[in-house]
Amino acid sequence: MAVSHLQDYYANVIDSVGDGVVVIAGEGGITLINPAAEELVGVSRRQAMGLHYTVLFRGEELLLEMIEKTARTGMTISDHENIVLKKTGHPIPVGATTSPLLMASGERIGTILLLRDLTNIRDLEDAVRHADRLSSLGALAAGLAHEIKNPLGGIKGAAQLLAMELPEGSEQRDYLRVVLKEVQRVNRIVEELLELAAPRKLELAPVNLHKILGDIIVLQKRAVDDRNITFQQQFDPSIPPILADEALLTQLFLNLIKNGVEAVGDTGQVRVSSRVLADYSLTQKGERRSRMVAIEVSDDGPGIGKEQLEHLFTPFYTTKSKGTGLGLAICQKIVAEHRGMIKVESEPGRGTTFTVMLPLIQ
Numbered sequence: 001m002a003v004s005h006l007q008d009y010y011a012n013v014i015d016s017v018g019d020g021v022v023v024i025a026g027e028g029g030i031t032l033i034n035p036a037a038e039e040l041v042g043v044s045r046r047q048a049m050g051l052h053y054t055v056l057f058r059g060e061e062l063l064l065e066m067i068e069k070t071a072r073t074g075m076t077i078s079d080h081e082n083i084v085l086k087k088t089g090h091p092i093p094v095g096a097t098t099s100p101l102l103m104a105s106g107e108r109i110g111t112i113l114l115l116r117d118l119t120n121i122r123d124l125e126d127a128v129r130h131a132d133r134l135s136s137l138g139a140l141a142a143g144l145a146h147e148i149k150n151p152l153g154g155i156k157g158a159a160q161l162l163a164m165e166l167p168e169g170s171e172q173r174d175y176l177r178v179v180l181k182e183v184q185r186v187n188r189i190v191e192e193l194l195e196l197a198a199p200r201k202l203e204l205a206p207v208n209l210h211k212i213l214g215d216i217i218v219l220q221k222r223a224v225d226d227r228n229i230t231f232q233q234q235f236d237p238s239i240p241p242i243l244a245d246e247a248l249l250t251q252l253f254l255n256l257i258k259n260g261v262e263a264v265g266d267t268g269q270v271r272v273s274s275r276v277l278a279d280y281s282l283t284q285k286g287e288r289r290s291r292m293v294a295i296e297v298s299d300d301g302p303g304i305g306k307e308q309l310e311h312l313f314t315p316f317y318t319t320k321s322k323g324t325g326l327g328l329a330i331c332q333k334i335v336a337e338h339r340g341m342i343k344v345e346s347e348p349g350r351g352t353t354f355t356v357m358l359p360l361i362q
Contacts, residue, residue, distance in 0.1 A: 014032065014034050015034050015035055017034060017036060018036055019036055019114055019115060019116045019117075020033075020034065020036040020037030020038075020039075020040045020041070020094075020113075020114065020115030020116070020117075021033070021034045021036070021037055021112065021113070021114060021115075022034075022037050022041075022048075022053075022056075022112070022113040022115070023101060023110060023111075023112055023113075024053045024067060024071070024110050024111045024112075024113065025109070025110045026071070026108070026109055026110050028052045028053050028054065028071075029050050029051065029052055029053075030048045030049055030050060030051050030052075030053060030056060031049070031110070033045050033048045033049070036115075036117075037113075037115055040085055040092060040094060040115050040117060041056065041057075041085065041115075042085075043056065053067055053113075059086070060083070060085065060086075062079060062082055062083050062096075063083055063096055063113075066079065066096060066098045066113075067098050067111055067113060069098075070098035070099065070100060070111050071100075071110075071111050074100045074108055075100075076097065076098065076099045076100070077097070077098050078095070078096070078097040078098075079095070079096050080095035080096075080116075080118065083095075083096050085115075092117060092119060093117075093118040093119060094115050094116060094117060094118055095115070095116040095118050096113065096114065096115055096116075097113070097114045098111055098112070098113050098114075099111070099112045099114070100112075148186070148190050152183060152186060152187055152190065155179070155183055156180065156183045156187075159176050159179045159180050159183065160180065162176055163176045163177075163180075202244075202245040202248070202337060202338070203245050203246075203247070204243050204244060204245060205243070205244075205245075205246065206241035206242070206243060207241055207242055207243070207244040207245075207246045207249060208241050209239060209241075209242060209249070209274060209293070209295065210235045210239070210274065212246065212249055212250050212253060213233065213235070213253055213257075213272055213274070213295070214233070215250075216250070216253055216254050216257050217231050217233060217257065217272060220257055220258065220261055220270075223261075224261060227265075227266045227267070228266060228267040228268075229261060229264055229266075229267070229268055229269070229270065230268075230269045230270075231269075231270050231271075231272070232269060232270070232271040232272070233271070233272045233273070234271070234272075234273040234274075235273065235274045236274050236275045236276060236293075238276070239274055239275075239276060239293055239360070240360075242293065242358060242359070242360055242361055243361045244338055244358065245337075245338070248334045248337070248338075249334070249338075251330075251334065252331050252334045252335065252356065253295070253297070253356075255327050255328070255330070255331050256297040256331065256354050256356070257270065257272065257297055259297075259299075259327070259328075259354075260297050260298070260299035260301070260352070260354075261299075263299045263301030263302070263351075263352060264299050264300060264301045265301065268299060268300050268301055269299070269300050270297070270298070270299050271296070271297075271298040271299075272295070272296070272297050272298075273295070273296045273298075274293060274294065274295050274296075275293070275294050275296075276291055276292075276293055276294075276360065277291065277292045277293065277294050277357065291359075291360045292340070292357045292358060292359055292360055293357070293358055293359075293360045294355055294356070294357050295355070295356045295358070296353055296354070296355050296356075297353070297354045297356075298351060298352065298353040298354075299351050299352055299353075300351040301351055301352060302348065302349065302351075303346045303347050303348040303349055303350050303351055303352055304344070304346040304347075304348070304352055305348055309344060309346060312328055312344055313328050313329055313331075313332045313342075314329070335356055335357075335358070338358055338359070339358075339359055340356060340357050340358040340359060341356075341357050342354065342355065342356050342357070343355050343357075
């Protein structure tokens with residue numbers, strides 16, 4: 001009875017491990033696969049048990065080589081760069097380690113394969129690369145913005161003085177109105193450039209995310225009450241106030257929700273949700289590990305093509321006729337200043353989802 005309990009205990013431990021565990025017998029058959037591995041490989045335990053590893057991992061040449069080499073030599077082998085599992089229908093980058101399964105006597109009786117989903121790590125790496133690129137562009141933008149702002153003020157002042165000298169209704173006065181309108185537009189771009197580039201000290205205080213999101217949704221509902229747009233919100237009530245800059249987070253989520261509203265046009269749905277992420281955590285030097293909270297802003301609009309997605313956070317890149325192309329770059333800067341990350345998922349015809357991940361620091 002004690003042996004049975006012990007076996008159940010160890011089985012529960014392996015099933016609870018977040019990484020995938022696959023045990024392969026000496027002759028190559030699968031003798032154990034935990035739920036995390038089932039999800040990564042795309043097969044159920046019932047389907048996998050007894051299957052030869054070459055069948056289970058058919059087409060995954062690097063993984064097969066690692067298992068074969070460990071089974072033959074007893075070496076432990078790791079690869080965290082080159083393996084991508086494709087069985088589930090969408091590629092999953094994984095870190096893999098193969099180790100010999102040993103008896104207490106030292107006899108080798110099989111191979112243990114550990115699989116770790118690296119999707120989140122790749123997302124974080126991409127976010128860091130985006131932030132580095134944004135930092136370089138920001139320094140250049142700040143210099144340009146200051147150089148443009150002074151002559152722009154001169155042009156505006158001269159145009160206003162000239163307009164006062166011309167009679168009401170003259171054609172020249174109409175031309176000056178166009179000049180002033182375009183000066184205003186350039187000035188708005190310059191202001192956004194400075195906002196993107198200028199360093200600013202965060203005014204941190206406990207912030208209720210759901211209050212910010214709720215207030216923005218109420219305002220947007222009023223702004224589109226003449227259109228057939230519905231808003232859906234699904235908030236996790238367990239999320240406590242987080243330490244953040246309320247004004248910047250309001251700007252961030254207002255921009256994303258307005259983007260969703262613009263994407264759906266006259267008819268559609270914008271969905272805003274929040275949840276705690278179990279598979280993301282942040283560790284800062286000198287601080288305890290912090291979980292992260294995700295806020296998703298989704299729309300059922302026309303979606304965004306793959307080529308456009310790659311440039312979406314690049315300053316001055318825009319798909320809008322009247323956009324400056326700086327809104328999402330500023331959003332990314334705000335998220336980076338809060339030590340979070342932002343990502344977007346979209347397909348033409350299937351809508352768009354922006355996900356903002358922020359540390360759950362109180």
